Amino acid sequence: MVNKPKVFISHKDQIPGTPGNYGEDAVSAVYDMLAKSIESIGGIKSIIKPGDKVVLKLNACWPKLPDSGVASDPRMVAALVRYLKKNTEAKSVTIVERASIGADTFAAMKMAGIYEAAVREGVDEVIPLERDLRVKVRIPGADLLTQEVHMPKSVFQADKVIYLAKMKTHKVATVTLSLKLAQGLLPWSEIFKYHKRDIELKIVDLLRLVKPDLAIVEGLWPMQGQGPGSPYKEDLIKDFNTFVTGTDPVAVDAVSSSLMGFDPMFEIAAIRKATQDGLGEGRLENIEVMGAKIDDLKRHFRRGYISLIGMHPKIRTYVSGSCKGCCHFTRTGIEPWLADEDKMKDFDQVDEITVIVGNNKDVDIRSEHNPPYKYTFVIGDCAAEHKDRGIFLPGCPSLSLHGLMPFIGMTDEEIIKKYQSNIPGEFTP
Ligand code: SF4
Structure with a gap:
């Protein structure tokens, strides 16, 4: 292979402060690391031209405090905005993000300290994408997103797009990185x-439409285990102090996932599929890796666990x-309770919670569940044949117990009403 994509690994044993409590020394340290990484992959002038409108997509999925490791690290956001303002003649630098289902993006960016960091460094605009105008597009060659999708105008009309992703494991997609x-x-x-x-086909289809000009995966305080928003304290990795930079997001994700202890082409379906389809390079042997050494930093990030079986002695599950x-x-929906001893005291008030998910034709639901216990949840359209056994939460997927867990003491009608307010409405452009 003649032109291997260049990827730079930046690492420092110590970066001052924490994501939620830092000073100028921290921003300067990250700035210097960033400047070296971008210079090593070809320099910012090869990426951003004078007059470019630059959009920076970062990560702020829920309103969580900076030290939770859920969102982009404000030290990195500050350093990157400062770097772009100082070293480019971009017409504008705009931050965009859309928080997870139902969350307020502005609230998420403010609580994570991102908004304040970006504004302090002179960002031109911050756009929560749920408030942006949308452009209707078709994705040529899409595998899954074969219908028209509605892309944010700010991103679609930008001259250059930068992805600043948080390094996290993900229960469904294995990892959540730049793709x-x-x-x-x-x-x-x-x-x-x-x-x-x-989900990986969706991710790769989006790459067919938007290929970022610069991708950075930030793992200053990354997340392992039950990402993307793990409630378990032990899933936060403090002071990994590492980030990965490149212009090929597939290569950046391959190197990032290797640092997390994955075999990218074997374990990360989106990297494999994107490489197969010629959208980037996921094979480590075909990537020029510079900076710190993967083998010196690699650690085994705990994998996300999706099974519902054995979550708690009082939660009976049927998931066939x-x-x-x-x-x-x-x-x-359930894990914030499992991770919190005080919240778990609610469980003292119930004998058992039964959860029926998916098509359960082969499962013999035992006679004592018929009629059901008070808290029997039938989750998802394909479990509909059991809907008379308890509280039916439809959808494909069903938002199920997401945001519903404080149901103890509520009536069935109250639970259903609360559930319905969780469901995102049809998007109308
Ligand atoms: S997401 Fe859809 S197909 Fe999958 S279990 Fe739920 S209802 Fe069934």
Whole structure:
């Protein structure tokens, strides 16, 4: 291979402060690391031309504090905005993001300290994508997104796009790095429609449409285990102090996932598929890796776990035939309780919670569940044949217990009403 994509690994044993409590010394340290990395892959002038409108897509999925490791690290955001303002003649630098289903993006960026960091460094605009205008497009050669999708005008009309992704494991997509960052470009109703088994096809289809000019995967304080928003304290990795930079997002993700202890072409379907389709290079032997050495930094990030079986002695589950979609949202709803001893005291008030997910034709639901216990949830359209056994939460995927867990003490009608307010409406352009 003649032209191997260049990827730079930046690492420092110590970066001052934390994401939520830092000073100028931290921003300067990250700035210097960033400047060296961009220079090594060819320099910013080869990427951004005078007068370019630059859009920077980052990660702020839920309103969480900076030290939770859920969103982009404000030290990195500050350093990157400062770098772009100082070293380019871009017409404008705009930050965009769309938080996870139902969350307010402005609130997420403010709580994570991102908004304040970006404004302090002179960013020109911050656009929450749920408020942006949309452009209707078809994706040539799409495998999954074969219908028209609605892309944000700010991104579609930008001259240059930069992805600043957070390094995290992901219960459904295995990892969430720069390729997966693109799904935040879709409106909620469209992301939700394709959030099932083949999430990786969605991610690769989005890469056919938007190929970032610069991709950075930031792992200053990355997340392992039950990402993308793990509630478990042990899933936060403090002071990994590493980020990965390149112009080929597939190569950047391959190197990033290697640092997390994955075999990118074997374990990360989106990297494999994007490489097969000629959208980038995921084979490490075909990437020119510079900077720190993968073998010196590599660690085994705990993998995300999607199964609902054995979550808690009081939660009985029937999951035959279910796919990742409903399991993901069900775990995401229950886990904040499992991770919090105080919240778990609620469980003292119930005998048992039963969860039926997916097509359960082969499962013999035991007679004592018929009639069901008070808290029996039938989750997802393909479990509909059991809907009379408990509270039916439809959808494909169903948002299931996502945001519903404080249901103890509520009536069935109250639970259903709350559930319905969770469901994203159809997107109307
Ligand atoms: S309803 Fe069935 S197919 Fe749809 S996401 Fe849920 S488990 Fe998967």
